[in-house]
Amino acid sequence: MIVVTGGAGFIGSNIVARLCAEDRRDVVVCDRLETADLAKWKNIAKHDIADLWAPEDLFARLDRHRDRIAAVVHMGAISSTTEPDADLILKTNFDLSRDLWGWCAAAGVRLIYASSAATYGDGDQGFEDDNAPVALGALKPLNAYGYSKALFDRYAVRQAARDHAPPQWAGLKFFNVYGPNEGHKGSMKSVVAQIWPKVAAGEAVSLFRSHHPDYADGGQLRDFVFVDDVVDIIEWLLETPSVSGIFNAGSGQARSFADLAHATFAAAGKEPRIGYVDMPEVIRDRYQYFTEAKMDRIRAAGFPGQSTPLEEGVRRYVQGFLATEDPYR
Numbered sequence: 001m002i003v004v005t006g007g008a009g010f011i012g013s014n015i016v017a018r019l020c021a022e023d024r025r026d027v028v029v030c031d032r033l034e035t036a037d038l039a040k041w042k043n044i045a046k047h048d049i050a051d052l053w054a055p056e057d058l059f060a061r062l063d064r065h066r067d068r069i070a071a072v073v074h075m076g077a078i079s080s081t082t083e084p085d086a087d088l089i090l091k092t093n094f095d096l097s098r099d100l101w102g103w104c105a106a107a108g109v110r111l112i113y114a115s116s117a118a119t120y121g122d123g124d125q126g127f128e129d130d131n132a133p134v135a136l137g138a139l140k141p142l143n144a145y146g147y148s149k150a151l152f153d154r155y156a157v158r159q160a161a162r163d164h165a166p167p168q169w170a171g172l173k174f175f176n177v178y179g180p181n182e183g184h185k186g187s188m189k190s191v192v193a194q195i196w197p198k199v200a201a202g203e204a205v206s207l208f209r210s211h212h213p214d215y216a217d218g219g220q221l222r223d224f225v226f227v228d229d230v231v232d233i234i235e236w237l238l239e240t241p242s243v244s245g246i247f248n249a250g251s252g253q254a255r256s257f258a259d260l261a262h263a264t265f266a267a268a269g270k271e272p273r274i275g276y277v278d279m280p281e282v283i284r285d286r287y288q289y290f291t292e293a294k295m296d297r298i299r300a301a302g303f304p305g306q307s308t309p310l311e312e313g314v315r316r317y318v319q320g321f322l323a324t325e326d327p328y329r
Helices: 010-022 040-044 055-064 086-107 133-138 144-161 183-188 191-200 227-239 257-267 296-300 310-322
Strands: 002-005 027-030 051-053 071-074 110-116 169-174 176-178 205-208 224-226 245-249 274-277
Touching: 002 010, 002 055, 010 027, 010 040, 010 227, 027 055, 051 055, 055 086, 071 086, 071 227, 086 110, 086 144, 110 144, 110 227, 133 144, 144 169, 144 245, 169 227, 176 191, 176 227, 176 310, 183 191, 191 205, 191 257, 191 310, 205 257, 224 227, 224 310, 227 245, 227 310, 245 296, 257 274, 257 310
Parallel strands: 002 027, 002 071, 027 051, 071 110, 110 169, 169 245, 176 224, 205 274
Antiparallel strands: none
């Protein structure tokens, strides 16, 4: 049995889809489906999950099935970078992760969890997934979400050094992931999903103007990574129990938001129409202008996968999902 927390969410449901397709293990989802019209239930509706657990019942269910659980894939979190309640973020993202770590360590169950590229802050320390405590401590996240993820990364490394760790543990610093099953995320959807309705209609789309002298409007750079690529990493970790640590999960190549918009128009077979609007002041001083995952460590550990080129990933997302009557995986 593999338990996927946040398994009805974006990345979580794509993990569930992959594991259920393999049909080798029971897959349990721990999540809230929220309102019926929010469509989170549609993210998992096509897959034969073994059970659906409410988050408040998680530890009781884990105890009940302790002898059957091979791994916990912990994707459950508040992922909004603009959530104003820092106490809620820490309770959800740190406290729960800490308690899951303790349970997995005591039960001898493997743990793979979601960290984030938001831990790198403005990137002035680079994007090396260095596991040394001094390197992790030097990172300066720009928001409470990034801080919650950085705090748990530091906790995990410290506990592992004390030999109080699950038999395998891995934290993945997700960069800008895009792909199917993100429709419920509202303003936190990828730019591809956000601009798609206007692209489909042949209308102009808006990107943020730059408020940094080194970047043109729409030239802000991100490591955009197709969701299938990060699921490949998780699948490889589940098949490689000897590998532990914190790893980047990105494409390894920074591309601009303008590139992303052009790829979306191209996938729709339409001429690009792009305009620019001012970035909201509330995020200007906490905005990352450049991210690029260094993927050397996980490749050195043996991960053989290759990242999907931006244009190909966007094409697969648009033509295989967004432009269809049934956009769910």
